[in-house]
Amino acid sequence: MTVLIVFATIEGQTEKIARFISGVAKNAGFNTKLINTDEMPGHVSIDDVVKVVLLAPVHERRHPESFEAFVVSNRDTLRKRKSLVLSIGLKAAFASGREEARDYLNEMLMRTGFEPSATALVAGAVKPENYGYFEREILKHVVLLGRKIDPQDGVREFTDWDELTSIAIDFLGGTGRANRL
Template sequence: MKVMIAFATVEGQTEKIAGFVEEELRKNGHEVSVVKVTHEGQTPAFEDYDKVILAASVHERRHPKSFEVLLASQKEMLANKSTLLLSVSLKAAFEDGLEEAQDYVDEMKLRTGFEPDKEALVAGAVRSSSYDYFQSQVVTHVLLGEHGHDSRGREQEFTDWERLTSITKEFVEA
């Protein structure tokens, strides 16, 4: 099976996720290509692949603009492929945040007109070293504080790697 993973990342967790998925798929004998979506107008050769995994992080309720532009401009091509959307966010790390994390996906689908065949909410990570003061306060007090996590000065990963393996394996084998 030929699989493309196209991803956009802000702090690096989605890139780590894309690399992990690539490694897992290769271990199972699949041919995998990975494309980092870094600018608007970038167009990977989706037509050469049987399945496409699209992964992007959420910041301030939105996936990266370059990723959304890609989905909007390639929605017809992607409609002819089997697609899995991985939406990576901190909200997805907590049961009480799943509804809001799904809202991010639904809003993106409305903006882009793209409807993936499958979608999954994936818990992201805190990369404290990449935050300015304001961002660190929002993460500490708004996103994590109510859950008893203190991220000040620390990196903290919430991604469930076993669940991610299961999701991608099920998608590729379907």
């Protein structure tokens, strides 16, 4: 049984999360196939796939175009399998931002016309070495407004790996608890 893990990444945190989920799936007895939508070959066979995990980061209120294009172009095939969509973003790290993070996920699902079996919000990371001056200022004065987190302090992960493990195991085991977020 194979779990397909499809991801897009901008700064690398989502790829790290995808590889982590692959490890959880392997430990649960599944084979895994990872696909980065920015490096995707022309056609991907998913005949042997029983479950699909789709994950992408949110930047400027949107998930990457390559990710949304993959979901749209494979929507009918994806609907035939149990699926989990993980939306990765900083807003998900804070109680005051979770509603907005949920809106980003819902907007992406409306744009793509895809209805997954389960969804979850996952906190991302701050990786200032990838940001220019304007990105750092937006991060500091908009995204992290009022929080004592300075992008100049370096990389800061907000991903809750224990929670992510629970979400993945729940999905792989069929409990469906992922929608609780």
